[in-house]
Amino acid sequence: DVVMTQSPLSLPVTLGQPASISCRASQSLVHSDGNTYLYWLQQRPGQSPRRLIYKVSNRDSGVPDRFSGSGSGRDFTLTISRVEAEDVGVYYCVQGSFWPPYTFGQGTKLVIK
Amino acid sequence: QAQLVESGGGVVQPGRSLRLSCATSGFAFNAFGLQWVRQSPGRGLEWVASTAHDGSRKFYADSVQGRFTISRDSSNNILYLQMNSLRGDDTAIYYCVRGWHDADFMGAWGQGTSVTVSS
Numbered sequence: 060d061v062v063m064t065q066s067p068l069s070l071p072v073t074l075g076q077p078a079s080i081s082c083r084a085s086q087s088l089v090h091s092d093g094n095t096y097l098y099w100l101q102q103r104p105g106q107s108p109r110r111l112i113y114k115v116s117n118r119d120s121g122v123p124d125r126f127s128g129s130g131s132g133r134d135f136t137l138t139i140s141r142v143e144a145e146d147v148g149v150y151y152c153v154q155g156s157f158w159p160p161y162t163f164g165q166g167t168k169l170v171i172k
Numbered sequence: 173q174a175q176l177v178e179s180g181g182g183v184v185q186p187g188r189s190l191r192l193s194c195a196t197s198g199f200a201f202n203a204f205g206l207q208w209v210r211q212s213p214g215r216g217l218e219w220v221a222s223t224a225h226d227g228s229r230k231f232y233a234d235s236v237q238g239r240f241t242i243s244r245d246s247s248n249n250i251l252y253l254q255m256n257s258l259r260g261d262d263t264a265i266y267y268c269v270r271g272w273h274d275a276d277f278m279g280a281w282g283q284g285t286s287v288t289v290s291s
Contacts, residue, residue, distance in 0.1 A: 100217075107284050110279055151216075161219040163217040165216055
């Protein structure tokens, strides 16, 4: 199984400042079709997860443009350019390149300093 | 707007069975693969099972293989998860999720239904 490792697990950020979350896979996530199926989810307190980014760097509809995804191979990053109060929650990466099983990172909890 | 509404959760004794349902609307049910993902405090998010758009292919996590069955009713746009021989480590919130590949992957989630396995 592909193991997804996120860092940090806790991320205190000052409002208006940038934030970055790293996600590393135990193997390259490049699929035989040439695509990389790496996704980012956000789970706000008391809510179910929702997808923010699909296939490494594509923002979902309605997701603010302060969120961006990047990376390739084994290493990926979710960046928030300027953190707002509504960004508090837990962020997960998940891979869909080599399955079953789909595998998730442990989650990174973003809190406001 | 896609809607997925889970139901059927509850408290059940170890070894017993439970069937979860996910009523869907707002999208073409027969066009999407569907999944169950669970979340427990100690284990984070865990993929449980997936079914193809037409139900022709089904996949299960090793932890539930042989005990859980995923199915779909295209007449009523409902996804099911039949859970047998429940164990304590099946305790979790179970989410119904739309999409199992490419740009559709996990693109919509339900609100979840809670399952507690305890004597």
